[in-house]
Amino acid sequence: MNTEVCKRFGIEFPLFAFSHCRDVVAAVTNAGGFGVLGAVAYTPERLEEELRWIDDHVNGRPYGVDVLVPGKIDKSAESGGGLDAMLAAIPEEHWTFLTGLFDKYDVPLPDFEKTKHSNARGGTQVTKKGATELIDVSLAHPIGLIASALGTPPPLMVEKAREAGVPVAALVGTSEHARRQVAAGADLIIAQGGEAGGHTGEISTMVLVPEVVDTVAPVPVLAAGGIATGRQMAAALALGASGVWCGSVWLTTEEAETSPAVKEKMLAATSRDTIRSRSRTGKPARQLRSAWTDEWEGPASPGPLGMPLQMIVAEGAMRQITKVAESGNPGARALANYFVGQCVGLMNTVKPARQVVYDMVEEFAGAVERLNAITEED
Amino acid sequence: MNTEVCKRFGIEFPLFAFSHCRDVVAAVTNAGGFGVLGAVAYTPERLEEELRWIDDHVNGRPYGVDVLVPGKIDKSAESGGGLDAMLAAIPEEHWTFLTGLFDKYDVPLPDFEKTKHSNARGGTQVTKKGATELIDVSLAHPIGLIASALGTPPPLMVEKAREAGVPVAALVGTSEHARRQVAAGADLIIAQGGEAGGHTGEISTMVLVPEVVDTVAPVPVLAAGGIATGRQMAAALALGASGVWCGSVWLTTEEAETSPAVKEKMLAATSRDTIRSRSRTGKPARQLRSAWTDEWEGPASPGPLGMPLQMIVAEGAMRQITKVAESGNPGARALANYFVGQCVGLMNTVKPARQVVYDMVEEFAGAVERLNAITEED
Numbered sequence: 001m002n003t004e005v006c007k008r009f010g011i012e013f014p015l016f017a018f019s020h021c022r023d024v025v026a027a028v029t030n031a032g033g034f035g036v037l038g039a040v041a042y043t044p045e046r047l048e049e050e051l052r053w054i055d056d057h058v059n060g061r062p063y064g065v066d067v068l069v070p071g072k073i074d075k076s077a078e079s080g081g082g083l084d085a086m087l088a089a090i091p092e093e094h095w096t097f098l099t100g101l102f103d104k105y106d107v108p109l110p111d112f113e114k115t116k117h118s119n120a121r122g123g124t125q126v127t128k129k130g131a132t133e134l135i136d137v138s139l140a141h142p143i144g145l146i147a148s149a150l151g152t153p154p155p156l157m158v159e160k161a162r163e164a165g166v167p168v169a170a171l172v173g174t175s176e177h178a179r180r181q182v183a184a185g186a187d188l189i190i191a192q193g194g195e196a197g198g199h200t201g202e203i204s205t206m207v208l209v210p211e212v213v214d215t216v217a218p219v220p221v222l223a224a225g226g227i228a229t230g231r232q233m234a235a236a237l238a239l240g241a242s243g244v245w246c247g248s249v250w251l252t253t254e255e256a257e258t259s260p261a262v263k264e265k266m267l268a269a270t271s272r273d274t275i276r277s278r279s280r281t282g283k284p285a286r287q288l289r290s291a292w293t294d295e296w297e298g299p300a301s302p303g304p305l306g307m308p309l310q311m312i313v314a315e316g317a318m319r320q321i322t323k324v325a326e327s328g329n330p331g332a333r334a335l336a337n338y339f340v341g342q343c344v345g346l347m348n349t350v351k352p353a354r355q356v357v358y359d360m361v362e363e364f365a366g367a368v369e370r371l372n373a374i375t376e377e378d
Numbered sequence: 379m380n381t382e383v384c385k386r387f388g389i390e391f392p393l394f395a396f397s398h399c400r401d402v403v404a405a406v407t408n409a410g411g412f413g414v415l416g417a418v419a420y421t422p423e424r425l426e427e428e429l430r431w432i433d434d435h436v437n438g439r440p441y442g443v444d445v446l447v448p449g450k451i452d453k454s455a456e457s458g459g460g461l462d463a464m465l466a467a468i469p470e471e472h473w474t475f476l477t478g479l480f481d482k483y484d485v486p487l488p489d490f491e492k493t494k495h496s497n498a499r500g501g502t503q504v505t506k507k508g509a510t511e512l513i514d515v516s517l518a519h520p521i522g523l524i525a526s527a528l529g530t531p532p533p534l535m536v537e538k539a540r541e542a543g544v545p546v547a548a549l550v551g552t553s554e555h556a557r558r559q560v561a562a563g564a565d566l567i568i569a570q571g572g573e574a575g576g577h578t579g580e581i582s583t584m585v586l587v588p589e590v591v592d593t594v595a596p597v598p599v600l601a602a603g604g605i606a607t608g609r610q611m612a613a614a615l616a617l618g619a620s621g622v623w624c625g626s627v628w629l630t631t632e633e634a635e636t637s638p639a640v641k642e643k644m645l646a647a648t649s650r651d652t653i654r655s656r657s658r659t660g661k662p663a664r665q666l667r668s669a670w671t672d673e674w675e676g677p678a679s680p681g682p683l684g685m686p687l688q689m690i691v692a693e694g695a696m697r698q699i700t701k702v703a704e705s706g707n708p709g710a711r712a713l714a715n716y717f718v719g720q721c722v723g724l725m726n727t728v729k730p731a732r733q734v735v736y737d738m739v740e741e742f743a744g745a746v747e748r749l750n751a752i753t754e755e756d
Contacts, residue, residue, distance in 0.1 A: 001752050174650060175723075195582035203649045204573035204582040206604035206613065207720040211649055226584035235584065235613035237752060238745045271581045271589060272552060342585040345553075367616045368753050371746045374379050374615060 001361075005188075005220050005242040008167075009034055009144055010062050013361050014243025015233065016190075016222055017353070018066055022050045023255035026057040027353035032361075036064040036147060036245075040125050044133045051141040064145030064169075065138040069131045069154055070283070074306040077127050086309060087116060093302045094313050101295055102317075105331030107324050115316035126308050132156060139164045147171065147190070148181075150199055150283070158185035171224070171245075173201025173208070175215040182216050189216050190245045193225025197248045197341035199285045200225065200276065206239070213240035228343035230363020234371075248341040253353040261325035262288070262338045263350070271345030280318065280339070282310030288344070290337035292321070379739075383566075383598050383620040386545075387412055387522055388440050391739050392621025393611065394568075394600055395731070396444055400428045401633035404435040405731035410739075414525060414623075418446040418503050422511045429519040442523030442547075443516040447509040447532055448661070452684040455505050464687060465494060471680045472691050479673055480695075483709030485702050493694035504686050510534060517542045525549065525568070526559075528577055528661070536563035549602070549623075551579025551586070553593040560594050567594050568623045571603030575626045575719035577663045578603065578654065584617070591618035606721035608741025612749075626719040631731040639703035640666070640716045641728075649723030658696065658717070660688030666722070668715035670699070 005014045012032030019025055025035030037054065039047050047065075054063055076089035095112060102109045125134060135157050138146055146161050147169035148154075161168045162185075169188040170181040178189050191212035193205025203211075205225040213221045223236035224245040236244045251258045252266050265288055275289040279296035282305055287293065296304055304310045318336075325332035351359070383392045390410030397403055403413030415432065417425050425443075432441055454467035473490060480487045503512060513535050516524055524539050525547040526532075539546045540563075547566040548559040556567050569590035571583025581589075583603040591599045601614035602623040614622045629636045630644050643666055653667040657674035660683055665671065674682055682688045696714075703710035729737070 002754060003752055175648070193582060193584065195585055203720055203723075204571060204584065204604055206571065206583045206610060207573055207649050207723065210607060210609050211723055226582055229588060231588050231617050232584060234616035234749060237749055238612035238616050239609050240745075270553070271585050342581055345581075345585065345589055365753055367618075368746075368749045371612060371615055371749060374381055375743060375746050376380060 003242055005222075008220075013357065014222075014237075015357060015360060016064075016243060016245040017250055017357075018245060018247040019250045019256075021250070021255060021257040022054050022057075024250045024253060024353045025063055026054050027253075027255055028250075028357055029054075029058045029061045029063045031354040031357040033357050034062055034064065034144070036066050036145065038066045038149075039134045039138065040066075040068040040149075042125070042134070044137045047134055047137045051138065051143075055141060060142070062144035064143050064147060065134075065141075066147040066149050067131050067134050067138070067157075068126050068149045069128065069157065070126055070150040070307055072151075072306075073126060074282075074309050077308050083117060086312060090305065090309050090313060091302065094305065097300065097302050098313065098317055100300070101335075102320075105291065105335055107321060107329060107332045107335065110316060110320035112316065115319070116312060118316070126311070128154060128156075135160060139166060145169055145188070148186075152177075152180055152184045153186060155184070169222075172212065174203060175208075175211045178212045178216050178221075182219050186219070188220055188222065190222045190224050191241070192245070193223075194276070195286070195342040196225035197251075197274070197286050197344075198339040199281070199283050200341075201284075202276075205236070209236060209239040209241050226341055226343045228341075228346045230360040230365070231367045232343075233360055233364045234367035238371075247339075248343050249347060249356055250353055251338070251340055252347045252350055253356060254350055255353050258338060259322045259326065259336070261333055261336050262322065265290075265336065266338075266340060266344050266347055267350070269340075269344045269347075271342045274340060274342055274344060278304040278310065280310065280314045282307035285339055286341055287339045288337035291331075291334040292318070292337050295335075381620055383600075386598075391735065392600075392615075393735060393738060394442075394621060394623040395628055395735075396623060396625040397628045397634075399628070399633060399635040400432050400435075402628045402631060402731045403441055404432050405631075405633055406628075406735055407432075407436045407439045407441045409732040409735040411735050412440055412442065412523070414442040414444050414523065416444045416527075417512045417516065418444075418527075420503070420512070422515050425512055425515045429516065429521075433519060438520070440522035442521050442525060443512075443519075444525040444527050445509050445512050445516070445535075446504050446527045447506065447535065448504055448528040448685055450529075450684075451504060452660070452687050455686050461495060464690060468683065468687050468691060469680065472683065475678065475680050476691065476695055478678070479713075480698075483669065483713055485699060485707060485710045485713065488694060488698035490694065493697070494690060496694070504689070506532060506534075513538060517544060523547055523566070526564075530555075530558055530562045531564060533562070547600075550590065552581060553586075553589045556590045556594050556599075560597050564597070566598055566600065568600045568602050569619070570623070571601075572654070573664070573720040574603035575652070575664050575722075576717045577659070577661050578719075580654075583614070587614060587617040587619050604719055604721045606719075606724045608738040608743070609745045610721075611738055611742045612745035616749075626721050627725060627734055628731055629716070629718055630725045630728055631734060632728055633731050636716060637700045637704065637714070639711055639714050640700065643668075643714065644716075644718060644722050644725055645728070647718075647722045647725075649720045652718060652720055652722060656682040656688065658688065658692045660685035663717055664719055665717045666715035669709075669712040670696070670715050673713075
């Protein structure tokens, strides 16, 4: 396709794929799109391995990395007190609630004492220090984009990226945020509607994209949120976007890291089966509605903590739940969930990631032909 | 434009305009679109007058009527006990809360004793009996469409419309509803995303439209929710819709019935300034966020009642608030609001309704050209 973004990023289709799975990233890049690895779940050492693997599998084709640098996090995480300060900031009642939940759903308790330390390490990746380490690892690889998924990219990130000649992208949920991100140095804006999976606002893609495009022109804007098909990609470009950024659609691909029990839920889910909930990260994030999200909204819930404390509480628990769900435990299957957008209702078959790209591009062309037939004279 | 819907409904552009204002309906119809009058606010006598006026102003061009026939309403409204049964079902604490609200915001109290009777009459329009009267009045005019805005069109409505040779449309917020509506006899489905103004669900237009199109094919689908520009109209058609149904965009036109204080708020509002709230009708409806919606969500609120009881409580109060807001009363200006979608952020100038149609059509053509340039070979 013939777009500025294709020329600038050296790709055939203006289709960016966000995934935590290196196989998806490489497959999309190799199919002519642009794969972006979500780095937050990785330690710097592990990220280094993942990027080396990608380098070995894309033959110089462009890919990127996405880091989470939230503007506001719990003060214990920035106190310099490290893991222990964060763990000390988690009220006892949250561990009690969690223990009660495992009991109620008949899921064997994980060793929280053990996992809470490794999860607290995960929680440190979203601090400025943690994110900076991930940024340093990323920029040592031949990446074509570095994206900031929450909040304004910190000056240090922009400086380091500039030095390395790597464009900076930023996800936004409002046009005010977009203006701020461009002022902070973002070269590419991702306007993400409230129907998106993961951390998201409330303004829909249909409204947000034209607003943001008008606000930041001539900075290019990718549309995100709800996009899983070629018709939607055509709609996004009709709205004025220069390309699309898709996250959810890869979760049911052959390559995806998604656990089988959750993949099954996603294939069966309709667009009504997601909810914006703070129960996994402490910030509102769209995910499959499950007994987990219901219980955190329920009367016995102590309420989710802030980021990253809720991540520490939730992620060790969800790891155990997902593992136990695989063995068929019905309580664990009821609790299991994962971040996904409303387009989960359109994700009904398992395909290779490469095939998702080709199908989207083909459907895109069909949608443009249909629009042409409408404007043609009889 | 060259679409099935244009041929079938005898229009130039597949652009349907929902409005409570006859001037908007006539202006859109005369500009080549299809105006649809929202009938719920009118008594049968008043509706008769409005439709006669439209007949006199559209010179035989096609227009339609929209009625509200909710599936579920408060049982007092269907009890046969009429106005008195409905009024008796409203707890005293709701009137007390309202009185306190007027006091807090320093707005002169209306005569609730007097207005609650006329508002209860308004409440009866959403009962099966009330809606049937409106349907009878409508079908005696040369209308080209009758739409059901909430719930499945009742068999009687479908039968009467068939007899009169008038197609039936139905608004839906999920693909399950769409399937049910087609089974009940709807000839045209309006898939309305959660970003829409008025009664709305939670699935966004971007996701809902392709889902509903696939579910009910070959029944034509109009896209609604968030659409106020030609780029968005092109996006909707790219998604597979056969046309668009717009409501909010007319509220800031020259012709609109919108009160000046509310129009001012809408022109200044961003896409973040709306909320889905039950505080005006008893069912979740998107509207401007204001002190009114905040107070009904606040700690002193007794909670909104069901439909139509909340309409009776709210509409007399809002009429007074709107009236007093015109005189500059700051409390009334803080409380004043109206139903509108997230696209209120894109509504920044006052134009004639005719001009909105022409601007949308022109921008639509531009969006299609842009898409063509993308798919063309170098």
